[in-house]
Amino acid sequence: METGLMRRCFAALLTTLLSLPAMSATAADFPTGGKAIRLVVGLAPGGPTDQQARFLAEQLRKELGTTVVVENRPGASMNMATAEVARAAADGYTLLYSPLSPFAQNPHSFAKLPFDPFKDFTPLSLASVGPLVLVAHKSVPAENLKELVAYAQANPGKLNYASFGKGSSSHLFGQWMARHYGLDMVHIPYKGAGDVQKDLVGGRVQIMFAAAGGALQFVRTGNVRLIGIAAPQRSRLLPGVPTLVEQGGTGLDIDGWVGVFAPANLPPPITARLNAALVKVLATPELKREFEKGGYEAASSTPSEFAAMVREAYERWGKIAASLGVQKE
The missing domain is CATH 3.40.190.150 (Bordetella uptake gene, domain 1)
Structure with a gap:
């Protein structure tokens, strides 16, 4: 009985040892098998x-x-x-x-x-x-943050701001802006960039904190303008666009x-x-x-x-x- 038990233990150990190189090789050779x-x-x-x-x-x-x-x-x-x-x-x-x-x-x-x-x-x-960039539809008479805030304050409830969903950067920055400046703006969440671009370019939403790449697509249409960059410093890719911090937007400085x-x-x-x-x-x-x-x-x-x-x-x-x-x- 003792000999049988030893044989079973040895067989189990051998099986384990033989499987180790295979598992290691699988990890080392990743990816495998196409x-x-x-x-x-x-x-x-x-x-x-x-x-x-x-x-x-x-x-x-x-x-x-x-x-x-x-x-x-x-x-x-x-x-x-x-x-x-x-x-x-x-x-x-x-x-x-x-x-x-x-x-x-x-x-x-x-x-x-x-x-x-x-x-x-x-x-x-x-x-x-990459930073978020604040953009506005051309129908909004604002070239910078100060003018945008003044327009929003004078027109409560008339500005819609787009985001990529509840809790996203574009949503929280929009909330921050509304609370900091006492603005009455309407949040419109989207699932993807395609619908946002269509509605922002068309003027159905007027402002957005957008990823820089998406913002450039909007701006190239001629219907959207850049207001500022929500980052600690200017972007190397957009050196001529001032940050919102430069324009007095304290707190809007996260890459x-x-x-x-x-x-x-x-x-x-x-x-x-x-x-x-x-x-x-x-x-x-x-x-x-x-x-x-x-x-x-x-x-x-x-x-x-x-x-x-x-x-x-x-x-x-x-x-x-x-x-x-x-x-x-």
Whole structure:
């Protein structure tokens, strides 16, 4: 009996030992078998974030030697897409390309989220940085922040401001502006950049804190003008546009970012492989030029650096939400 028990133990140990190299090789050889990587975006097609994701996917395809497919999952202030990735297998084949909103802002605006912004994800790398830009339809007689505020104060309830959803940067900045200056403005949330552009260019909404890339698309139509940049300093890509801080807009000085996330507990070898691929492609001149067309600058980081950025953004936007008296719904 003792000999039989020893044999069974030895067999079990041998099976375990034989499986270890296979598991290690699977992580080291990622990606394998031609399996496609899904890059999920929580916004509708056509906007700057979606365009970035598609160009990044093509560069990753070349670097990783496998197909990278962008999947758009708009809705619920990007919570749907974020939750979908949180529930995915931690194998490196499902990734999230996301601005900071679901991680830094939504936790302070929604009473219950279908994910935990810290426990359910593996931050892989920063991908781009860029400011929000305050724009106004040409029907609004304002060239700067002072004139815009004066017009809004003289016309209560007549200005609609667009956003990419409750709790987003564009929403909270609009709220801040309304409260700080005592303005009566109507919030109109959207799911994607395409509908926003159509309504802003058409004058159905009059102002918006938009991502720089989206703002440039609006301005090129001739129907929208730039009022100022909501960032600590002027943008290298828009050097002639003053910041809102320069114009007296205290508090409107936070840069935005977009980054890449995987589900929690991603094996370290796969984390390292994906981070190395991202750092490499984000440094290429082709990708830098493509991102700059949309008003963003390509950037990368280590996973730990990016995790620290997520935490810092979460804490800072929490203070902003508290100062605005944002009620979780």
